[in-house]
Amino acid sequence: MPDLPRLPIPPxxxxxxxxxxxxEPLQEDRQNNKTRECVLSDDNLKMMQKLHEHLLEYDKQLAREKPQSSYIEDFWYDAYLMYEASVVLNVNPYFLLEDDRTIKNVMGCYGEYTCQxxxxxKLIFSILKFIKEIxxxxxxxxxxxxxxxLSMDQYAKLFGCSRIPAGPGEKSCHLQVDPTSHHVMVTYKSQFYWFxxxxxxNxxxxxTPEPIEWNLYSIIMDSEQSEASRPPFGVFITENRRVWSNVxxxxxxxxxxTxxxxxxxxxxALFVICLDDAxxxxxxxxxxxxxxGTSQIRLGPNDLAKPxxxxxxxxxxxxxxxxxLIVTQNGKAGINFEHTAVDGHTVLRLAADIYTDSILGFARGVTKNVPDVFTETSESDSENVNLNLITIPRKLEWKVDPFILSSLHFAETRISDSVSQHEFAALDFTKYGSNHIKASFQCSPDALVQxxxxxxxYAxxxxxETTYEPAMTKQFTNGRTEAIRSVTxxxxxxxxxxxxxxxIDEHRIRFLRRACNKHSQIIKECSEGLGQDRHLYALYCIWNEYYKDTMPLPPIFSDKSWSIHNSTVISTSNCGNPCLKSFGFGxxxxxxxxxxxxxxxxxxxxVVSSRHRQTNRFASLIEHSLLEIDHxxxxxxxxxxEISAVTPSTRHGFGRLEQQRSDSLVHLLSGYNYFDVNVSG
Structure with missing residues (x-):
């Protein structure tokens, strides 16, 4: 792997x-004038320059002491690890894989659990190949x-990695990575097993996948036959970090x-396999x-629930x-991941490779002329290499007391509240895709969707409102992302x-292409490490860590624009691959x-999510907006x-045909059709 350049610090x-x-596009003219005066004031420039010079020296020292690093790395980790709210719906995204059509949803040797x-x-078997490659x-x-x-450093933190809450005296969580991990966890009905x-x-x-199948089936059977109470210890992870740390x-x-x-x-553990009984x-x-996760509360006939x-x-x-790795009873499969150490691009590579390999596994049973996603797995050289390995599932038995039980109860009620406070809408728009956008609109598909x-x-x-899209900066050592701000x-x-x-439509098309070109320009700058968000955040962190007691807060960080800029109302991410059915986050x-x-x-x-903020209506308006642009x-x-079909002498008067109204706008504006909207920002 060639050495990659360091992430640049822009001037x-x-x-x-x-x-x-x-x-500028998010504020009124009066506020923009105030912001410009604030940002370009002598006081702000002087203080920011001092922080900037400190950051440059900090990066030079990092380059000497830790060559495989970037100036934003530690600050970025702190931003995630000092976050105290629950990681559920706030940190972790998910990928839903396409269905595996080689697995029929019929009864087999595992009965109703065959598909699952x-x-x-199959997916576990492919993931193990992926880990071996790493x-x-x-x-x-x-x-x-x-x-x-691109930088490959994130793959080392993909498996055997866990977010550990802060211990006594520690100011933040930390990541624990175990490069010697050789076991997996399996959960079923809140019970934990490992092998x-x-x-x-490594x-x-x-x-073959068959021994894994029998292990999973035995886990399901053991849990189904257990009559003992099932304290759901996994629910502790859904708590905010302070509560989970105390527990x-x-x-x-x-x-x-115990x-x-x-x-x-x-x-x-390498990773967790969640087998859902649904x-x-x-x-x-x-x-x-x-x-x-879903939240289903089942009360008894007298509305009294058992403990x-x-x-x-x-x-x-x-x-x-x-x-x-989450797999439902009807064989739907997806990945939910803790976001601190890895970005979507890294997990997308995992998803694509394991999905492809699991599908090709079926083809290999038919013909040998099937390409391999991974290198061929070697057999162990030593007869003793598998000694002391636990290949039969073992169950974790938990000890409970009044404190543990009450903590579990309150954690369970809080995650139930959180799940209930969010809603989701899925939209599968099949009228057109990237081919049509590039051929007919002559725009970047991503820029068009933005x-x-x-x-x-607006409809x-x-x-x-402030809109965010991540740009990948993995072409640099330890690169992560930069923030694309879509409103221009x-x-x-x-x-x-x-x-x-x-x-007129001619002007709308011209404005659209200019907007898309501007968006593509911003993407290019951000991908080259020349955005504004990571640099400014690093400068703020330098002030907070080294100058908080000796220098006033630079005016830019107390200006109203800074609050607007960092309050992302529309958070977006484009994560496309044929292996994915959907992708989303809170x-x-x-x-x-x-x-x-x-x-x-x-x-x-x-997939659109919100805290019950007209999510389905917004998704519907996205669909109608896509249709209206095509119209x-x-x-x-x-x-x-029509103009080209008439003679030059009669062509006069056809130039305004673009002004025809669209029925789709009636949908966009909830039946109100065209009207004048005077807004600020």
Whole structure:
């Protein structure tokens, strides 16, 4: 793997100018004037320059002492690890894999669990190959455009990794990575089981998926036959970090070490397999289960619940501090992951490789001429290599007392509240996809979809809000992401033209292409490490860590624009791959929307989340916005054809055909059709 360049620190004035350009479309002229005066004032420039010079020296020292690093790395980790709210719906995203059509949903040797057991075993078998590739340093390097290499450092933190809450005297959580981990955890009905899957040479123990199938089936059978109460210890992970830290500290100091040993087994596991005792046919319930789990409260005939028996949702069958493979009873499969150490691009590579390998496994049973995703798994050289390995599942037995039981109860009620406070909407738009956007609209598909989000939001609320999209910076050593801010002066002009009764389609198209070109330009800058968010955040962290007691807060950080800039109402992410059916995450602000989207050749899929902020209506408006933009181009094309069909002497008067009204706008504006909206920002 070639050495990658370090993440650049942009010149300070360039960062400040980009910041002003990003906040300008979100504020009134009067506030923009105040912001510009504040940011470019002598006091602000002097203080920011001092912080900038400190950051440059800090990066030089990092380059000497820790070459495989970036200036934002420690600050970025702190931003995640000092976050005290629950990771559920706030940190962890999910990927839902496409169905495996080689597995038929029929009764087999595992009865009603056949589909679930076979799907899970095939994916586990493929994941173990992926882990072997990482640990043997054989994983095929990531590249973009077929040639530009990307940083591979995140893969070392993908498995055997756990988010550990702060201990006494510690100011934040920390990541624990166990490179010697060889076992997996399996959860079913809130019960935990484990068994080894790799030998000491990091070679998968099982040469086929079948032994894994029997292990999973035996786990299900054991849990189904158990009559004992089922304390759902996994629900502790859904608590805020302070509460989970207190519970963990209590367990550590308990005279009985059983629970603490159990936690250490879970912490060090490669990953967690969550087998859900539920089937899902509706998209919204499936999305909810993959992202945060479902919450189902079953009360008795007299509305009296048995202890530990009120909650039956899949939210109890999780361990959100680690990478989780989730498989439903009807064979739906997805990945939920803790976001601190890895970004979506890294987990997407995992999802694509294991999905492809699991599907190809069926083809290999038919013919030998099937390409391999991974290198061939070697057999262990030594006869003693598998000694002391636990290949038969072992169950974790937990000890409970009044404190543990009450803590479990309150954790369960709080996650149930959180799940109930969020809603989700799935949209599968099949009218067109990236092929049509590039051929007919002559725009970047991602840039086009970002403009659509602005049209839909403006149609619903008549204003523009801070919008975020991540740009990958993995072409640099230890690169993570930079923030693309989608609202620009160009995008506002386009959006307003869509609702302007006097605008003509020719102008709308021109404004759209300018907005898309601007968005593509911002993506390019951010991908090259030349955005504004990470640089400014690092400068703020430098002030907070080194100058808080000796220097006033630089004016930029107390200006109203800084609060607006960092309150992301529309958080979006594009994560496309043929292996994915959907992708999503929770809103990042209480009044926000989270939008995970996949742009395919001939379709666009979205998952929209919010805290009951007209989620379905917003998703519907996104659909109608996509249709309306297509109508604009169709009308323009029809007008051109009609004009070209007449003689030059009679062509006069045809130039306004673009002004035809669209029925779709009636849907966008809830039946009100065109009207003038005077808004600020």
């Amino acid at each position: 300070l004035r360039e960062t400040l100018n980009r910041y002003l350009a990003r906040v 057991v076979k799907r899970a075993a 640990r043997h340093e054989n994983l095929r390097p990531d590249v973009v455009r077929g040639k530009t290499p 080894d899957v790799l030998d000491v040479n 070679i998968p123990i099982f040469s 963990r500290d209590y367990i550590f100091h308990d005279s009985d070490p 629970n603490w040993k159990n936690l250490k087994i879970i912490d060090s 089937s899902f046919t509706e998209d919204n319930e499936l999305i909810k289960s993959m992202l945060c 530990l028996d009120a909650q039956h949702g899949t939210c109890l069958n999780r361990w959100y501090d680690k990478l989780q 403009q659509v989000f602005q049209v839909a939001y 619903l609320y008549g204003k523009f 002066s160009e995008s506002k002009k386009f959006v307003k033209s869509m609702f302007d009764r006097y605008a 809103p990042v602000t209480p009044n926000g929307f989270g939008i995970g989207y996949i742009i395919r050749d001939n379709s666009i899929s979205l 604009v181009f169709q009308r323009r094309s029809a007008a051109d054809s």
